[in-house]
Amino acid sequence: MQYFLVYNTYELKDKEFIFDYRYPLFEAYESCIQKGVMYNEAFVMIDTMAAKFKAMSDTICSRSSRQHHEKLFFTNLVKNLQKYDDLDAFFNEYAENNNMVQAFEYAIVVRHLGILLNDTIEAVAYDNPEGMKILGNLQTYNTSNKIVDARNAIKDYCLLDYALYADIPQRQFMLWQQMSGILALSVLSIAITLLTFVYTIRNWLKQQKLSDMKSDFINNISHELKTPLATIAVASKSLQNEKIRNNRSMTDDLLEVNSRQTKRLQKLIDQVLDLKMWEKGTLQLDKVAVNLNEFLENLINDFKLRMEEDKKVNIEINFADFNDKINIDKFHFTTAIYNLLDNAVKYSEEKASIRIRSSRLNNKVNIEVSDKGIGMNRRTQQYIFEKFYRGQQGNIHTIKGLGLGLYFVKKSIEAHGGVISVKSQKGRGSTFTIILPID
Ligand SMILES: Nc1ncnc2c1ncn2[C@@H]1O[C@H](COP(=O)(O)OP(=O)(O)OP(=O)(O)O)[C@@H](O)[C@H]1O
Ligand SMILES: [Mg+2]
Structure with a gap:
């Protein structure tokens, strides 16, 4: 559409331009050129040379020598016309009178020149509908810059058919310059369209991703909820069995299973409920001053204890030597x-190998948790x-997992005024870095 608009505007401007220039120029040319032949001297010159040619033609009989004679006549005529051409003067004067910066370039193109030898015989000196440029320095000439189409009969025996073309030098460039505003607007509107398009696509992809993630979440959570429920159902069913109820150790085991699964369910439900709280941003931190190293040590010991059963973890500690207290909400920070x-x-x-480091930078503290696990891209x-x-x-x-x-x-660290970042390499492991303000 933009191309169409710009192209049409150009065409219109071009037409307008020709309309504005062609008719005044045509009128000026008509009134200036006496007897309407090319330029002022041309009429007499053609008449004299044509008369001579005619006179000589009577004495030539052979066809080939007549053709040679015609050719020679035309070449000589063109030479003479070029020699006395004063159209430059006309165009310069016209430019001056009309306050034009540059004068027109012009071209005179001859299509036919014939001399009537008697009522029926015409000697054709030149004939070609394409024409031949004999005067002027205009390079491209066509209907768009044609000023006059002239068919003259000079004294009833010389037939001359020619056209005058005239154009402003670099007319196209000038027109494009005049259209620069439209061009700029057009480029701008294309850019806006593209941007809107990209923005819409990106939004759409984002929505798509979100909806995929939500359905993954629903799948995950229903699976997570179903497993403990099924286990509880089986354990309860077993407890209804008389034999099992009489076996003290089996009953204890089953009750233990039930209590573990109930805890798991509780944890899951808490996680989802927490989500609402984080989303609403109603998190109230209950901060207390703690010694970070001690706090981390205790936390890691608890974690190790919890992992004791599977013994799948090896934790290496490397703490900075500092005893400042920092203010944190114990519960959220621990989580x-x-x-x-x-x-x-x-x-x-397999066996997880974790390293925890703390270090101090000015009034900030750095906590790094690294592993040598599967990493991520x-x-x-x-x-x-x-x-x-x-x-x-x-x-x-x-x-x-639920992906929560x-x-x-991140929410918790940000609520503490800190930042968290990750560095990871697929297959090599990951390092999470928390930076917290000490105050
Ligand atoms: N230490 C790690 N090494 C490799 N990938 C990790 C690590 N930690 C997190 N990820 C990737 O980041 C994703 C998001 O982790 P996140 O803890 O938010 O969710 P989750 O562990 O999948 O589920 P949960 O809600 O139970 O924690 C994970 O699915 C995992 O792909
Ligand atoms: Mg996780």
Whole structure:
């Protein structure tokens, strides 16, 4: 559409231009050129030479010599016409009278020149509908810059058919310059269209991703809820069995299973309920001053205890030597570090090897949790802090999770005035870095 608009505008401007210039020029030319032949001297010159030619023709009989004679006549005539051409003067004067910056370039193109030898015989000196440019310096001439189409009969025996073309030098460039505003607007509107298009597509993709993530979440959570429920159902059913009820140790085992699964359910439900709280941003931190190293040590010991059963984890500690107290909400901070440790174990293939370091930079403290697990690629790293995002998309049950852990971690650290970042390499492991203000 833009191309069409610009092209049409150009055409219109071109026509307008020709309309504005052609008719005044045509009138000026007509009134200036006596007897309407090319230029002032031309009429007499052609008449004299044509008369001579005619006189000589009577004495020539052979066809070939007549043709040679015609050719020679035309060449000589053109030479003479060029010699005395004073159209330059006309165009310069016209430019001056009309306050034009540059004078027109012109071309005189002859299409036919014939001399009537008697009533029926015409000697044709030149004839070609394409024409031959004999005067002027205009390079391209066509209907758009034609000023006059002249068919003259000079004294009833010389037939001359020629056209005058005239044009402003660099007319196209001038027109494009005049159209620069329209061009700029056109480019702008194309740019806006493209931007809107890209923006819409991006939005659409984002929505698509969100909806995929939500359905993954629903799948994951229903799976997570169903497993403990099924276990509880089986355990309760077993407890109804008389034989089992009489066996004290079996009953204890089953009750233990029930209580473990209930806790798991509770944890899941809490996680989802927490989500509402984080989303609304109504998080109230209950900060107390703690010694960071001690706090981390205790937390890690608890975590190790919890992992005791599977013995799948080896934690190395490397703390900075500082005893300042920092203000944190114990519950939320513990949850955040736990989530990081939990991920480090979950996303390590065999025995998890975790390193926790703390260091101090001015009035900030750095806590690093590194693992040598499966790591992740750059793309995954971009999204891991978004809610519901899970590294391998889809309904994965090999490694359980809802994709909420890191979302909570980020929210919690930010609520503490800190930042969290990740560095990771696929197959090599990951390092999460928390920077917290000491005050
Ligand atoms: N230490 C890690 N090593 C490799 N990938 C990780 C690590 N921690 C997180 N990820 C990737 O980031 C994703 C998001 O982690 P996040 O803790 O938010 O969710 P989750 O562990 O899948 O589920 P949950 O809500 O139970 O924590 C994970 O699915 C995993 O792909
Ligand atoms: Mg997690």
